[in-house]
Amino acid sequence: MSRSYGQYCGLARALDVVGDRWNLLIVRQLLIAPARYRELLDGLPGVATNLLTDRLRDLETAGVIERRLAEEGNAVRYALTPWGAELREPIEGLIRWSTPLMVRGPGEDHFRAGWLVVPLRALFEGRAAPHRSATVGIAVEDQLFQLRATRSGIEAKAHDGGDLDAVLRADGAIVLGLAAGVLDLDDTPGLVEIEGDETAVRAVFNAPTPGKPPS
Amino acid sequence: MSRSYGQYCGLARALDVVGDRWNLLIVRQLLIAPARYRELLDGLPGVATNLLTDRLRDLETAGVIERRLAEEGNAVRYALTPWGAELREPIEGLIRWSTPLMVRGPGEDHFRAGWLVVPLRALFEGRAAPHRSATVGIAVEDQLFQLRATRSGIEAKAHDGGDLDAVLRADGAIVLGLAAGVLDLDDTPGLVEIEGDETAVRAVFNAPTPGKPPS
């Protein structure tokens, strides 16, 4: 555990628990689904093994995550506690805030399709959708499309002006007409399954109240 | 600036900007009010002067804060940009999440009355109040009182069962019957003024959906 701020302030005490490097990204992975150690390593490109181990221990003793022993032999599975799962709200807030940082595209950054689960749930299931409209852009094989979620439903159009069929199915899956894949958002904690090349799907999110890009 | 996560994920890119130590606490201070360098030092007990300088530069180049030259001579004043001010939402989320960490009281931690501005605004002005009820406990000279904000107004009662007068005035100030002080929340970015001993006021917040304390 890192050094405490020593401040009687909710934000400071929250950061004492989840403010260390990698901690919130670990929570992001477990918001997608409970995972094994190896799955976490793969979903957190760049993390060192000793750091992941340290952070998992810290988060466990803090009560954010828990180790579950699968009935199958001795396999360990990490999952969020109910309190840890409540980090979804501030994490979704940070994701909405990050919009101006996403519009420049992925560049050389790593990408995992599973990362789409959290913002997609924020936009289509969360509180943002019923309250105010939101737009999600999905780039499929270098073409950019926009999905706009309003109270009346989901509209889709190509970024260049042409229209596109997109359906939010009754079972919660989003099917793009270009058949890039099926995003399955049915049950908590949510799991994305994408048919075809995983790296073919990129997403750019427009926040409900977008701020100014940092130039 | 610290090392980038190198992940095309909204949370990772947000943390590339505000994830470094002290960054979100600096934003907290500027959510209270624009401030001079010296005021920031006082509102961030424990920060080293070189770190504060570094972080202020990082946040400025990232577009989160800006330096304003007051017309009075050469005084520098730091303030949030519009984009930086949108960090209020995720910060309030983290503060709500931190409730189980606050109930154990301040202990040896530092305290500044100004820190109350952010959560109080979250509870009484923000989205939490109209949507669902919230309870704020304020400890005044070792006595604990609870303020409960509902759609119908503000109720107050002593923690031990006795009643207490508390008024949310039309001008936005909260006046406790015990005359501990007046919390003035009138205009953005909000300023707290407390009459009397600053350290006499402590606050414990109950989140709308409180999680389990970490034992």
Next chain:
DNA sequence: CCGCATCCTCATGGATACTG
């Protein structure tokens, strides 16, 4: 005084190799 810049020490993070 204010607003930093420099210096120093030590804890932490990162990459790689290794082990039960």
Next chain:
DNA sequence: CAGTATCCATGAGGATGCGG
């Protein structure tokens, strides 16, 4: 597979200096 152990680079924290 699920971590440990090790080594090195970096960053945090405290003290002090310094120009305006």
